[in-house]
Amino acid sequence: MKYRVHVTLKPGVLDPQGKAIHHALEGLGFGDVRDVRAGKLIELDLADETASQGDVEDMCRKLLVNTVIENFRIERVEAAEA
Amino acid sequence: MRSAVIVFPGSNCDRDLAQALLQTSGRAPTMVWHRDTELPDGLDLIGVPGGFSYGDYLRSGAMAARSPVMRAVKAAAERGVAVLGVCNGFQVLTEAGMLPGALMRNSGIRFVGRDVALTVENSRSPFTGRLPAGGTITLPVAHHDGNYQADEATLDRLEGEGRVALRYAEDVNGSARDIAGIVNERGNVLGMMPHPERAVEPAHGRTDGRRLFEGLVEALG
Numbered sequence: 225m226k227y228r229v230h231v232t233l234k235p236g237v238l239d240p241q242g243k244a245i246h247h248a249l250e251g252l253g254f255g256d257v258r259d260v261r262a263g264k265l266i267e268l269d270l271a272d273e274t275a276s277q278g279d280v281e282d283m284c285r286k287l288l289v290n291t292v293i294e295n296f297r298i299e300r301v302e303a304a305e306a
Numbered sequence: 307m308r309s310a311v312i313v314f315p316g317s318n319c320d321r322d323l324a325q326a327l328l329q330t331s332g333r334a335p336t337m338v339w340h341r342d343t344e345l346p347d348g349l350d351l352i353g354v355p356g357g358f359s360y361g362d363y364l365r366s367g368a369m370a371a372r373s374p375v376m377r378a379v380k381a382a383a384e385r386g387v388a389v390l391g392v393c394n395g396f397q398v399l400t401e402a403g404m405l406p407g408a409l410m411r412n413s414g415i416r417f418v419g420r421d422v423a424l425t426v427e428n429s430r431s432p433f434t435g436r437l438p439a440g441g442t443i444t445l446p447v448a449h450h451d452g453n454y455q456a457d458e459a460t461l462d463r464l465e466g467e468g469r470v471a472l473r474y475a476e477d478v479n480g481s482a483r484d485i486a487g488i489v490n491e492r493g494n495v496l497g498m499m500p501h502p503e504r505a506v507e508p509a510h511g512r513t514d515g516r517r518l519f520e521g522l523v524e525a526l527g
Contacts (some may be wrong), residue, residue, distance in 0.1 A: 237455065240411045287372055290401065291363055292408045293455060304307065 226301035232263035309351040319356035326503040330519035340373040350456030350526040356393030367397030393417040396497030411481025419448040423475035436521030443499035443514040454481040
């Protein structure tokens with residue numbers, strides 16, 4: 225069972241990396257970028273085929289995500305795509 | 307004062323911290339590996355050192371905060387044992403939920419490594435007893451993720467309860483309200499980004515850090 229966890233900074237939390245990417249894009253001539261926010265994508269391959277979204281959420285709260293500053297979204301990867 | 311220093315894979319200020327504790331307390335701290343589940347008996351102070359534990363992977367301090375020894379550190383802090391987290395140690399303590407807020411990438415993106423002036427906001431904790439109340443000390447900083455952030459309610463609470471121990475005299479890394487160091491509610495856990503252990507002997511160029519350790523020895527015996 226495969227899951228993807230998308231980790232993003234909470235709205236309003238300053239994102240220095242996103243800002244640097246934004247400046248670099250502008251330097252390359254991409255002048256119409258309004259804002260850039262950088263996040264993380266974590267792919268999990270779980271041995272337990274019955275592992276649920278709740279199990280992944282548990283991993284997010286215990287380690288993968290710092291909920292003080294980050295939000296997360298869990299996506300189940302369908303067998304055909306994996 | 308009986309002390310211990312926690313060592314994670316990637317810690318690199320553990321020996322500096324041990325040396326500072328030895329010089330000021332006259333007693334060498336016990337070095338405790340991150341996989342240990344127990345701490346020595348009768349500790350007065352636990353040092354969580356700077357460095358790049360677990361390569362700063364995932365988030366600075368995230369993996370170290372979940373290592374086996376941290377359960378014992380948390381339990382000791384709940385019994386009232388003093389805990390000092392420096393730099394990566396501060397990041398570990400926030401990740402472990404022992405201090406509020408989070409340390410994010412410096413607002414200027416760059417790693418900051420230089421001496422900075424700090425205002426001593428609270429000199430009543432066991433960590434700051436020998437520091438000049440309301441005065442200024444200078445300590446080196448060396449970090450990439452020192453940008454302290456918390457929600458406004460938490461920041462107001464920290465200020466209101468006198469838990470901001472040290473504040474940068476200028477904007478160093480984008481930290482909310484220029485916070486450089488905070489204590490927990492009970493006042494026995496301090497996290498700070500500047501490195502007191504790098505300002506202990508004249509050869510370091512500065513000795514303001516020595517006063518922090520001497521204050522601890524005085525407060526903790």
